[in-house]
Amino acid sequence: MSDPAAKSIPKGTLADIGEFGLIDALRERLTTADAESRDVLLGPGDDAAVVAVASGSVVITTDVLVQGVHFRTDWAPAYDIGRRAAAASLADIAAMGARATALVVALAAPADVEVAWATKMADGLRDEAAQVGASVVGGDVARSRELSICVTALGDLEGRMPVTRSGAQVGDVVAVCGRLGWAEAGLAVLSRGFGSPRALVDAYRRPDPPYAAGIAAAVAGATAMCDVSDGLVADVGHIAAESAVGIDLRSAAFDVPEPLQAVAAAYGTNPLEWILAGGHDHAMVATFPPTADLPDGFVAVGEAVPVEDAANARVSVDGELWEQPGGHAHYR
Amino acid sequence: MSDPAAKSIPKGTLADIGEFGLIDALRERLTTADAESRDVLLGPGDDAAVVAVASGSVVITTDVLVQGVHFRTDWAPAYDIGRRAAAASLADIAAMGARATALVVALAAPADVEVAWATKMADGLRDEAAQVGASVVGGDVARSRELSICVTALGDLEGRMPVTRSGAQVGDVVAVCGRLGWAEAGLAVLSRGFGSPRALVDAYRRPDPPYAAGIAAAVAGATAMCDVSDGLVADVGHIAAESAVGIDLRSAAFDVPEPLQAVAAAYGTNPLEWILAGGHDHAMVATFPPTADLPDGFVAVGEAVPVEDAANARVSVDGELWEQPGGHAHYR
Numbered sequence: 001m002s003d004p005a006a007k008s009i010p011k012g013t014l015a016d017i018g019e020f021g022l023i024d025a026l027r028e029r030l031t032t033a034d035a036e037s038r039d040v041l042l043g044p045g046d047d048a049a050v051v052a053v054a055s056g057s058v059v060i061t062t063d064v065l066v067q068g069v070h071f072r073t074d075w076a077p078a079y080d081i082g083r084r085a086a087a088a089s090l091a092d093i094a095a096m097g098a099r100a101t102a103l104v105v106a107l108a109a110p111a112d113v114e115v116a117w118a119t120k121m122a123d124g125l126r127d128e129a130a131q132v133g134a135s136v137v138g139g140d141v142a143r144s145r146e147l148s149i150c151v152t153a154l155g156d157l158e159g160r161m162p163v164t165r166s167g168a169q170v171g172d173v174v175a176v177c178g179r180l181g182w183a184e185a186g187l188a189v190l191s192r193g194f195g196s197p198r199a200l201v202d203a204y205r206r207p208d209p210p211y212a213a214g215i216a217a218a219v220a221g222a223t224a225m226c227d228v229s230d231g232l233v234a235d236v237g238h239i240a241a242e243s244a245v246g247i248d249l250r251s252a253a254f255d256v257p258e259p260l261q262a263v264a265a266a267y268g269t270n271p272l273e274w275i276l277a278g279g280h281d282h283a284m285v286a287t288f289p290p291t292a293d294l295p296d297g298f299v300a301v302g303e304a305v306p307v308e309d310a311a312n313a314r315v316s317v318d319g320e321l322w323e324q325p326g327g328h329a330h331y332r
Numbered sequence: 333m334s335d336p337a338a339k340s341i342p343k344g345t346l347a348d349i350g351e352f353g354l355i356d357a358l359r360e361r362l363t364t365a366d367a368e369s370r371d372v373l374l375g376p377g378d379d380a381a382v383v384a385v386a387s388g389s390v391v392i393t394t395d396v397l398v399q400g401v402h403f404r405t406d407w408a409p410a411y412d413i414g415r416r417a418a419a420a421s422l423a424d425i426a427a428m429g430a431r432a433t434a435l436v437v438a439l440a441a442p443a444d445v446e447v448a449w450a451t452k453m454a455d456g457l458r459d460e461a462a463q464v465g466a467s468v469v470g471g472d473v474a475r476s477r478e479l480s481i482c483v484t485a486l487g488d489l490e491g492r493m494p495v496t497r498s499g500a501q502v503g504d505v506v507a508v509c510g511r512l513g514w515a516e517a518g519l520a521v522l523s524r525g526f527g528s529p530r531a532l533v534d535a536y537r538r539p540d541p542p543y544a545a546g547i548a549a550a551v552a553g554a555t556a557m558c559d560v561s562d563g564l565v566a567d568v569g570h571i572a573a574e575s576a577v578g579i580d581l582r583s584a585a586f587d588v589p590e591p592l593q594a595v596a597a598a599y600g601t602n603p604l605e606w607i608l609a610g611g612h613d614h615a616m617v618a619t620f621p622p623t624a625d626l627p628d629g630f631v632a633v634g635e636a637v638p639v640e641d642a643a644n645a646r647v648s649v650d651g652e653l654w655e656q657p658g659g660h661a662h663y664r
Binding site for chain 1 (some may be wrong): 346347349350351352354373374377378379380381382383384385386388389390391392393394395396397398400401402424425427428430434436437438439440443469470471472473474475476477478480482484485486487489494496497498557558559574661662663
């Protein structure tokens, strides 16, 4: 197996090496022994890639991350930005109950970006994908004034039905797996110009989605699922709306980890707001029949409840409608 | 069947309707009767979409188009920009010999973009995809300072082998299908501030890739193929390099259409430069065994020839190395 870290990185900027030099440099970084996996029938370098799909259907999701909106190059190293860009799409695949197989990536970048930035970002993409056994099979690069990364991921349901947002039933248990509020608290720390607590800053820079929990939830009979990218209340709101149920969360069910307590105290914030409305952690939230055994790592945090008006399915906390800031949305 | 054109478009800018208002507006435009096609198992609105793959493998390609680089909103209406964005990826799928099934689209756009611009762009995406029976199955929107559109397309090989860039053999016939130089000439017209000849300007605004020719070439036994997006010499250069052959083009084989002749004469340009180096038309270029019957629409324009040094496989025109401007590349 080649060691990508040992490969030399061309010096200078994208303008110095040009489009095809950049493509060569990125392809070299992205090629790993895993690219010979059974999922990749034709890898990078042609008009398109070919990915095996054993089960008769393929899951696909796309996410674009924009400099200054989703990431800041002064707040996270290129490697972490690459991991985060891959995680956003890989978590969506997991949230359908699927196994991620392949990524394609479009990088739009100004000419004065350093080649080393782009290759380290590619290292991050590659390593995050490798966590779930997926590889980067293709991509595109373009000159732009603003840095952005568009990641599209493919997944294989392996014969399972996709777990959508629309299957929750009244009486279902609402359960979460993974960190909540950590990334938002990390962002609050960075926004104030600080670099610690490191655990929170790192949680923002490099989310740790519980990928295996997505498949485990599907196997355990989850009736609905999504990943928490915009904030728990906002994202279970999608399940509520699509399933035409209400969702009531119990605030006492949420453990408030020590670093969140400490920073919230210092900033005069209620840490529950980060937990309920903070985005970027890519936890999994799912609904399960009341009789189901919750998979390892899932914690029950609420219940699907009846609604009088299906068009106004809402999320409540301890029986009260949630009126706090409602998670991340663009153009607000 | 609903008539998308009859749906009302929210007035104002993206900032006025917000992320979820924009998503709703786009989803409404993108939903057609075709979205109920056999290829789409789960359409827009969840963490990911699910697309049928009957043949055991899926073809995937991604392209990002950036305002001011790949398109200019003052040079083409939103609808044409959407068609063009879809065409770039759909042509790549065709160039593998595959049938396109689905698109996902990530739109990064400033808050002051009009909703009507975004929905008309989506109309263009939808209609270009519909030309080949594909649908838009998902997407993402994000706030940005610079407008960009990232389109990822999926395709089905229907049991055929992918036609890569690496299979050309010495003695193969090189043949093209589709327009060459029209879009580049149209760009030259627009760059000088003119709007006619309309045929050339329209060719730039809305390419007309010969999608069916990709599958026809695969069925006819094409040994290598790619779409002409960067310019014919540049793109057959990829086939030459990957196949370790030389490619000699015959200039007399290229018909110079009347509008190209007229504009070239007016601008003091050799129209052959547009034909050989002009990008954006998304013609198909393929190599065929000398015994193959060329599919309808393909015209023989050259031959794969031996090279002494496989690492320096080159493209020549009439036996001379091509030293003219070599097609489109970023960061030059």
